[in-house]
Amino acid sequence: MPRFYRATCKISLFAAALLCGGFTAKAATYYVSQSTGDDSLDGLAAAKAGAKGPWKTLTKASIEYKAGDSILLKKGDTWNEEFTPHGSGTPEKPILISSYGQGNKPLIDREDFKQDRIGIRLDNQGGYKIVGIEFARCMTGIYAEYAKGAPTRKYLWIEDCYFHDSLFYGRYEDYPKRKIGLGVCLFSRETDKKIVMQDIMVKNCVFRRLASGFWTNSPDNFNKNASFVYNFANLNFENCLFEEGYQWQLGIRGVIKGSVKNCVTHDVGRGFRSFNGVAGAMFFRCKDWIFEDSEWGFVDIGLGSGDGEAFDFEGNCDNMIMRNCNFHDTDGPGFLLCCYASDGHPNMGIVMENCVINAKSKRPLQPRVRAAIINTTDWTEATWNNCRFYLSKGEGIMAVMDREKDKRSTFKDCFVKNLSAAGSSPKHPAQMTEIAVAAGATGPAFLLDFGRPVSINEFKLKEDPASGISRYIIETWDDKNSQWRSCFNGRGIGGEFVCAIVPQTTSKARLRVIANSKEKAVLTAFDAHNDPLGDPLNVARGGDTPNRPGK
Structure with a gap:
């Protein structure tokens, strides 16, 4: 074949391959080091060699990335600046933000959580995997915002990250105009019933000394006419620790489908006063969630906050299942079932299985009722199966604020026990x-x-x-x-x-x-x-929960 025809064939094949997607740009790995980097280098090597070597700043690294790219921050290094990567990955080829080298996690320390300073910002983006990064003194560690009308994005994975020391708190009804210290916030400006982000995993992360740990939110935060509007889907937490925070460490609004598994929330509310109550976790306008093998304990009303419960289904929460969970040592009730924050739709399909409630209700403020459960209305549909209630002196099982003829709470194969009688059986022999x-x-x-x-x-x-x-x-x-x-x-x-x-x-x-x-x-x-379980508690739908205070 003449040379001209061979060249023409090669060009034609290359063009055809491009048109058919046969050639894709190879994913790249970029390196950033505050201690050894230089923004004049290409960012494509961990060590300097000629023009190759790591960048120095996160500002320089805030460029357009493609699916499968990696941005690695050097362990032991610290940055006081915002990282704003551009572009989106895919669930199959996410953009990875992680680390390289030896030592402590790479640290994004914004140094003053009272300033509106963010660690990593995403804007209408998905397809990100963030692993092994530490965030300190940020107003928000990771902030992702989605515009009204934006296309649905998929996949955000946050693993082995440490968020800490952001205790800024104020009235935030108009968030994000007015702020609050957060580890992670996913914010949707979509007000219609449309998913803007889905398939989110938060795994093996620690949230410590934060006003709140993880939020999903939207402009209708306090809008009672926005029932059943879901903007996020399939949000999952696994093996996470939330502790020493001010307010609810999970503030989850407008999420359909999710899970909380093997998570601990501990020591919330001490030395603090909120304008709208304290809880270990608060879920509002959520549906189809599973909670398993998790714990919420030591929730304090601090300097005069209201509520003080371990967990709060604040309103419009449907089909929420909790298994093998422990709620204990609270100033308020162990559990709050509320619909006052919604437009009157009660929580429906709440199922509690093999859970322990040892609230103590040590010093309830709002409402001034000592009970393991506060239920704002009999219309709440909650089923308690095989659960154990420990009651301190004077504490009741359940207090209902608004009594109705249609009583929808049921208790099956549950037990009630005076806390003072705990540990009365012989202990297991062991030194x-x-x-x-x-x-x-x-x-x-x-x-x-x-x-x-x-x-x-x-x-x-x-x-x-x-x-x-x-x-x-x-x-x-x-x-x-x-x-x-x-x-x-x-x-x-x-x-x-x-x-x-x-x-x-x-x-x-x-x-x-x-x-x-x-x-x-x-x-x-x-x-x-392995102590006796106490007195049986069985209440069919339509029945009254017995008045059985602890002794």
């Missing part, structure tokens, strides 16, 4: 052994080895007066998967403390001290019990 502080640990651990699988539903603790344990975790050994699993997160012990847990079968248990205000951590008792 408590103190384990020295391991490398990287924050305190000692105390081990119980039962020598065989035993069933446990309560622990009873006693602390020496010379000790000052202020934060601890009780874990049980998972024989099947050969790992420890958290079953109770505690804030203090004092003379004696009862930890009611979701029933476990285990051969070992341990208590790990996380924080101690005194020189030594000293336990005088760490006892495991």
Whole structure:
């Protein structure tokens, strides 16, 4: 074949391949290092070599990316600037924001959470995977906004990230005009019933000392005429810790389908006063969620906040299922079922299975009622199956604000027990052994080895007066998967403390001290019990919940 025809054929084949999508640009990996980078380099190498090498600033790295690209920040480095990547990935080829090198997580520290400073900003974008980044003193760590009429975006994965120290709080009815300190916020300007972002995973993340941890929100935040408007879909949380925050650490609005699994929310509301109440979590206008193996505890009304419950279904929440969850140690009720924040539509299809409610209702402020459950209306449709209620002295099972003839709450195979009677059965034989502080640990651990699988539903603790344990975790050994699993997160012990847990079968248990205000951590008792369940509680639909206060 003549050379001219061979060249023509090659050009034609190349053009045809381009038209048919046969050639795609190769995904690139970019590097950013505050300590060794230079914005005059190409960003395409971890170490400098000629014109190649890492960029220095996140401003330089805020360029257009394509599906499959990676932006890696150097471990141990710190930036005080916003990262605004452009472009979108796909669920199959997300744009990755992660790390390289050795040392601590890359840190985006905005240094002043009272200023409107963001860590990573996304604008009408999807297809991002953010892994292993630390965010400190940002007004918002990750902020993603979606415009009215914007196309539906898919896929946002946030894993192994640490969000901390953003306690700015004020009246935020017109958010985002007025702000609040957040770890992550997904904000939709869409007011119609349209999904703007879906398929979101938040996994193995820590949210600490934040006004609120994770929000989904929209301009109709307090609009009572926006019932059943969902802008986000398929939002999932797994193995996350929320602690030492001010207000609800999950503030979830307008999300259809989601899950919360193996998450802990602990120590919320201390030293703080909100204008609209405090809760471990608040869900409003949500549908089709599953909550499993999670815990909400130590929720405080602080300097005079209202509510103080572990969990709040604030209104228009339908088909919400909770299994194997623990709600404990609250100033208000353990659980709030509310419809006052909506246009009168009660929560429907709330199902609680094998859950523990040990609220205590220590100092309710608004409303001034001591009960494990506050239900604003009998029209709320809630089913409690195989749940256990621990009542402190004078605390009731459920208080209903607006009584109706159509009573839709049911209790089946549940039990009610006086907290004062907990731990009355013989303890499981086991010798408590103190384990020295391991490398990287924050305190000692105390081990119980039962020598065989035993069933446990309560622990009873006693602390020496010379000790000052202020934060601890009780874990049980998972024989099947050969790992420890958290079953109770505690804030203090004092003379004696009862930890009611979701029933476990285990051969070992341990208590790990996380924080101690005194020189030594000293336990005088760490006892495991499989205690009697208490009095049966069964109420059919249409019936009244018995007036059975704790003694």
